[in-house]
Amino acid sequence: MLKLPKLFPLVLSAMVFGSTGNAAPAAKSQVPERSEIPAQYKWQLSDIYADETLWQNDFNKLKTALAAIGKFKNTLNQSSENLLACLKLRDEIGIISGKLYAYARMHRDEDSGNAKYQALTGKTEALLAETGTATAYIEPEILALPEQQLKTFSAQNAGLNDYQFYFANLLRQKQHVLTPAEEEILSRISEVTQAPENIFQMLAYADMKFPQTIAEDGGQIQLSEGRYNALIRSADRNVRRQAFTNLFNTYRSYRNTYAATLNASVKKNLFYAKTRKYQSTLESALKSDNVPIEVYTNLISTVHNNLKPLQRYVALKKKALNLPEIHMYDLYTPLVQDVSMNIPYEEALILVKDSLKPLGPEYGEILAKGLSSGWVDVYENRGKRTGAYCWGTHTVHPFVLLNYNDRYDAASTLTHEMGHALHSYYSHTSQPYVTASYTIFSAEVASTTNEILLLDYMLNKITDKQQRLYLLNQYLEQIRTTVYRQTMFAEFELRLYEAAEQGETITADMLDALWRELNVKYYGSDIVYDTELNAEWARIPHFYSHFYVYQYVTGYSAATALADKIQHGGPDDRERYLTFLKSGGSDYSLNLLKAAGVDMSSPKPIEITLAKFSARLAELEKLLNGS
Structure with missing residues (x-):
């Protein structure tokens, strides 16, 4: 059924994995209190x-x-x-x-x-x-x-x-x-x-404590979700291995509680789907946006047909990092270790504004206002929710939560969330309340378009070989984590709900086994799958918004096509995109995107995105080989 205009506003989040990090000054070993920001x-x-x-x-x-x-x-x-x-x-x-x-x-x-x-x-x-x-x-x-x-x-x-x-x-x-x-x-x-999501939030963000872990300087610091996302990229393999082990062993120690909580969320969604006479929970989740089930299943099959480039990337990373064996905690570290891409927040503001100039002066003015007028909560503090999100409220400007850590990916998260923010701003100022809220399917398009525009801007601007290697690695990581990884999440959810609908009991052992199976399927035989990884499913908040994550993939694929039109097309292409931002929920998402210039009922946008991944991977291979 068409739900009421959302009374529980959608929190549009970048996944906490690889998108946010530590905001505390490097000299401090403790996460700062809110009052210190x-x-x-x-x-x-x-x-x-x-x-x-x-x-x-x-x-x-x-x-x-x-x-x-x-x-x-x-x-x-x-x-x-x-x-x-x-x-x-x-x-x-x-x-x-x-x-x-x-x-x-x-x-x-x-x-x-x-x-x-x-x-x-x-x-x-x-x-x-x-x-x-x-x-x-x-x-x-x-x-x-x-x-x-x-x-x-x-x-x-x-x-x-x-x-x-x-x-x-x-x-x-x-x-x-x-x-x-x-x-x-x-x-x-x-x-x-609402209890399962609330229990997850309280356990993950308020009650659960992580141990001390080794820092870049060899000292000990308090581990947090925000700090983990910085430490996992460390050039020091011992630093990232310890951070990985300490973080996931903490989740593993609560795996039965997390399994029971996720099981309760699954049963809740099964109850609503059956009560409303849907054939499946997947159908109930997609029907409100008028998205055919085939869009979801075709996404998974299209990615299945394009796993070889991902596995080639893993093998290249192992070779480039000169590792005897590669583990999951090695995937996030940059291929080029001696390149400084440190971007303090004030510099990130300039980069974001410059990279989004192709969207026109009006967009730029609204963006500048948002970045200087209290829309954004920038740094991590003790007890703060991890990750990043934008929250749109009708009659008030949007708000953005970050955990900024002076890295390139943090600047990318900033432009991502501001993409959400301006989408919300345009929708709420252009549409009446009843059609102001855009769907989840549309939500990730504007944010990811901004990310792609930033990365293309950086690649066009930088000629230094080492920095280009760094940015190409960032691009490949973006598709690995946004397209491949989120599709794996989507398949995990599909398999989980299919099992539940067939009466299978959901336990921590079952979830561990399914998670490991899918990681092996996607990443291939070149990577070592540590036992700690099996419980990673427990860490993912998006599973409490069922069948949400596939839209990161569709959003990224649509954004790839739209960013190309914005940069290389004419003024009409930009205007069609801005019209999309202003359209809110005034039509079905597939129709709005088609009017903007991309047909998401076809697998072609996903194929184009993965072909671009393969081409960028070939460019990276050539640079690494010195040719």
């Missing part, structure tokens, strides 16, 4: 609410609105005025809900151990569950209207024009919408079904 590197959540009195006022206003919207129950068939008034009030509820939750949740993400914002987030989630219950009758009542009556209402009342795509999409999914009473029951249990 200078104000100019913190986001300004006061732009949502200047103080918590205003937050509480909106909280109370939402309660009043929930009582008011109940008065429309059983009246939507009486007049177009009733229908429009109800939908407008629901929009207002959605906007207020989004602001309330964003403020509480992002404050919690600043420090997961902060009891005040844990409580505020919980309080908000409880009210949001009431919100879902109070509005649960709306879609069943609309679907109960004869289609001709709905058309008549729309013709009578111009105010309903904004809702035409919403109506069409709702009718498309009519068979999966339940009775008003059943919808109310599902809404009432939403707070309970």
Whole structure:
């Protein structure tokens, strides 16, 4: 069924693996406290609410609105005025809900151990569950209207024009919408079904502690998720091996708890899929975006047909690093160790702005404003959520969470998240609330287009052989981690849900075995698979947003095609892309992308992306061989 405009805003995240890192000064062995981070590197959540009195006022206003919207129950068939008034009030509820939750949740993400914002987030989630219950009758009542009556209402009342795509999409999914009473029951249990993700977040980001590990200077530092992503790239193999072993042994020690938590999330999604009469959980996840199942399965088969370049890359890395054997912890270290690509945050701001000039002056002005006006929370601090994300809120500018660590990949993450931010900005300022939220399928396109533009900018700018080797390695790592690795994640999810749907028990041993099997399949026989790697599945937060990660791959493939058009096409290509950013959720994602110039119903964009990987790999091989 078409869900309500999202009351739990989508957190658009770059995977924590290889995209974020340590923000603390190198001289410090401990992760800094929030209070130690200078104000100019913190986001300004006061732009949502200047103080918590205003937050509480909106909280109370939402309660009043929930009582008011109940008065429309059983009246939507009486007049177009009733229908429009109800939908407008629901929009207002959605906007207020989004602001309330964003403020509480992002404050919690600043420090997961902060009891005040844990409580505020919980309080908000409880009210949001009431919100879902109070509005649960709306879609069943609309679907109960004869289609001709709905058309008549729309013709009578111009105010309903904004809702035409919403109506069409709702009718498309009519068979999966339940009775008003059943919808109310599902809404009432939403707070309970949020538990697996909440438990994962508390365990991974607040309760679980990592041991000390060896630093680059030979001393000991406290390991964290942010620091791991820097240490795993160390030129010192002992540093990255110890970081790998310490991190994954910590996850392994909780593997049964993580397995039970993931199992609960899987069962939750199975329950919703069966209750809504879908044939599978995969169908239920894709249907709301009108994405055919074949897009998902063709992605996996297309990547399966192109695994040899990935395995060739692993073999090349082993040879280039002069290793007797290569382990997974060796894959992240740059091929060229004596090249300095240290990029402090202030320099990254200049690089990002310069690399995105092909998108035009308007885009550049909005970008500059966002980077200087409290949109971004830059550095790691104790208790801060790992990884990176952009959070869009209607009527307020977007916010970006980083854990910046002065490396090239951190600059790439910055431009990635600002791609999300400007997509949200354009959508929210160009579309009414009902069509302002773009789908997950579209979400990764804008962010990845920015990443590709940055890397192409760097490769066009730099002629030094060693730096080109470094950047080519970065490009290949980007496709390895975004296309190959995320497809492996997507296949893991598909296999996991197929097993669950067939009644197989999900245990830590089962998950370990499946994870190892897929790693061997994708990376081939040249790599050594350490036992610690088997529990890596426990570390991945995206498995709590089921069938999400495949869209990193489709997004990257679409972005590859669009970035080429933006750089080498004419002004019309750029305008079509900006129109895509402004379109929000006003049409199905496949249609919006096709209008922008790329057909994602075909495997061709993925094939083109993997062909580009193979070509860049050949260029890297030539440089390494001195030819």
